[in-house]
Amino acid sequence: MTISTVNYYSDITSTTSTSTTSTTSDDDRTSIDSDEFLMLMVEQLQNQNPTDPTDTSEYISQMVDYASYETQSEISDQLSSITDTLASLMNSQGLGYLGQTVEAVGNTTSIQDGEAEWSYTLESEAESVTVNILDEDGNTVFSETGETDEGSHSFTWDGVTSSGEQLEDGGLYTIEVEAQDADGNDVSGYTTVIAEVTAVDTTSDEAVLGIGDSSVLLDDVLAVVAAQ
Structure with missing residues (x-):
């Protein structure tokens, strides 16, 4: 099974709303x-x-x-x-999250300052773990073995593909974690993204935080990560 927690939302754009005000005369009243x-x-x-x-x-x-x-x-x-x-x-x-580094439930983020960061949590110990990074088209651009202990594990990717190409900042990259136990059974878990908030969209009922070219819901933020 692939451990993957989807978080990508539509791009943050500026919208202008127009309101229409109507005036009701005394003759149109239906109440007293x-x-x-x-x-x-x-x-x-x-x-x-x-x-x-x-x-x-x-x-x-x-x-x-x-x-x-x-x-x-x-x-x-x-x-x-x-x-x-x-x-x-x-x-x-x-708006208070602008410029802050947050950890939020999700699996898709962007390369910021030459790296992309996630975390994955295993609900039980695994025998083997493979971490894959996929691009916007679903192609695997990087893979490596991951930590197998039960609990949370951070994963930082420097933007270098398996073929040695250094990718630029931006873009959408998704983490997938394949975890199996000693009997070959899937190990359950979830993923989070860790990134700096670069934009905030409050035009809808739920505030959306932009993290590079990706985004997360404000309600999905788990923590503000202190600067290293």
Whole structure:
């Protein structure tokens, strides 16, 4: 089995949103406020049939129902506002990651300053581990044996292919880890990417951090890695 945790998202681009504001006139209103409601009730009481008056308790019940509805509507509006504020706050927090080196769940990253860095975790000890690096077209450009102990292992690639070619910074490169135990059974695990955040996109519901030509979700960040 190949240990691989997909993380690549669409490229970060600048977007411009346009909002349209509509104005509703008094003639188009479909609701009334509490003051208007009370005025209508008083008017109705003053003009009711004196020989067949409306039950007072019914009016009180109507007033209670309306008050309850108005309160629920106000609470709903307030909760919606709070939700929008929290979403905006969460997205804006991504801006604080600019220039920071983060570790995030995923398998695809870019070469930065002449190297690309990942980590892979084995859930049990393996007999053999092979680490493959694939380019954007899925071609294996580098392979070597990896550490077999249970737990987390860092893996840094200097951008040199198996044929000796030095690749430039940028591009998309994916790690795949093939791990088997002594009986030839697959060993489970997952991968992470370790890279510097070079861009932040907060235009969608989920903030996306750019790491070179690749990207990760803000929610997938596991840690900020201290500079060596």
